[in-house]
Amino acid sequence: MNDLAAVKPRVALDPRVLRREFPIYQNNPGLVFLDSGASAQKPALVIDGVAEFYRRDYANVHRGVYQLSQRSTDAFEAAREATRAFLNAADANEIVFTRGATESINLVAQSWGPAFVKAGDEIIVSDLEHHSNFVPWQMLCERMGARLVVAPTGADGGFDLAAFEARLSPRTKMVAVTHVSNVTGAILPVERITELAHAKGARVLVDGCQAISRMPVDVQAIGCDFYAFSGHKAYGPSGIGVLWGRYALLVAMPPWQTGGGMITQVTAAHTEFQDPPHRFEAGTPDISGAHGLKLALDFIEGLGRDAIREHEEDLTGYAIDRLSRIPDLDLLPGGQRRLSVLSFTLNGIHPHDVGTVLDQHGVAVRVGHHCAQPLMDKLGIAGTVRASLGVYNDRDDIDALAAAVEACREMFLR
């Protein structure tokens, strides 16, 4: 099978053709969508596939003895297996379905955290983290009397390995970092971070939200202990997410939410819980969402993650070049390796004013602090304008962005 993949001709992505598979473009002619970092648009096969699942195969999972329930359960578990394969995890039982990366990280902070972190311990996060990979650890530290240590990025916007290493110690119990920054697109050296952290006996959680749809992700190659991502950023439905964790760790973690579907026996005196992953999936899960996620991961695999990465790297380079030529525009640095996310400020023009003008030119970008206030504080800015890429974007989109930015300069800086 591997040989087949090797001889399969590499087909470069054609965003123009791909857009036909995204109904949002048919329904919004002229749309320049540069906000996939917040949430990606959905291909028809995901939208229709979810609807079709409800029409043909839907019932609750792991409950009924009837055939329909079995079909639904099979689809749900097939999604788990597809996610395992997508991450190259060792075992499908290491895949926990959640509402999204936020819930995945909170699960680890609230279940693994109190069981393994005690007063005087330390947790390291980077200063690039999204609030969802910052606040859960801050709260855990407050609760346990532990200390949150922030590893800074260097002047070039890249992760500073030396500064990180200097902060690592035997007190470090968890290192929680993003794979790709949601503000600058900086790619963090998660393999090396993991190696260094493990040498001190710390665990590593990687927030893969911005990486999962854009580059090959192999959790065994990274070597980390937990990996979290959201389905909606990977062309899948919102409301479904994934936590991958090493089985030996998951099995040592207590449940964090309790209810149906996660127990083996309940008596008035005592409850016994299921093994992972079901231990962490209390209540009826997002069944159709899991199926939609599988379809989205199939879609990504169909295009090829290497091909997607190549396409987005090329477009990122073009965008950096194009935006750098605009006077008054300051691009936030993102280190030597960056992908698909670019933030900038425009000499004194408030990001919300830029966002409104860009919107009037049909360009959808995100403006504000991007849930990364610690980074904004460090940079001394209230917010940025952020453009982020997806498989449907091409150079025309970047040109449209540049033209709209020029119109903005014309209006506010003339």
Place this chain on the structure above:
Amino acid sequence: MTMDLRELYQDIILDHGRHPRNFRPIEHATHTAKGYNPLCGDRVTVYLTLDADRIADVSFEGRGCAISTASSSLMTEVLKGKTLAEARALFAQFHAKVTGGEVHELPEALEEDAERLDPLTGVKAYPARVKCATLPWHAFEAALKGGAAEPVKTE
């Protein structure tokens, strides 16, 4: 540039956004309050000096977008010298205009001031931006209530 944008960013707004009037603290203000919009991080501090029932001086400081800065600036211009009842009436009408509420007529003496604020009412076509325009007014209201210890938030 589209016509729609010109409705929102009229010259007077761009001017007050770039060169805000009464942009300074009042050292011995009788009332002060902060406004904060967590969505965009805009912050404004409104200072007031009341002489009995009349606004003797009003100013603001802070950082924000063109809309919130212009709104703060224009607010300070129209409020100076007004009685509290007049100020509240102006806010009530302004609020109604930008949020699409029921607009009540103002006494003739206030009509000119209300017209000064009209350029800002273009925000009603931009739901995400309405709070930019109302932020300083909410801070003003909070200042009258004795200056909240916590900033008034738009969210």
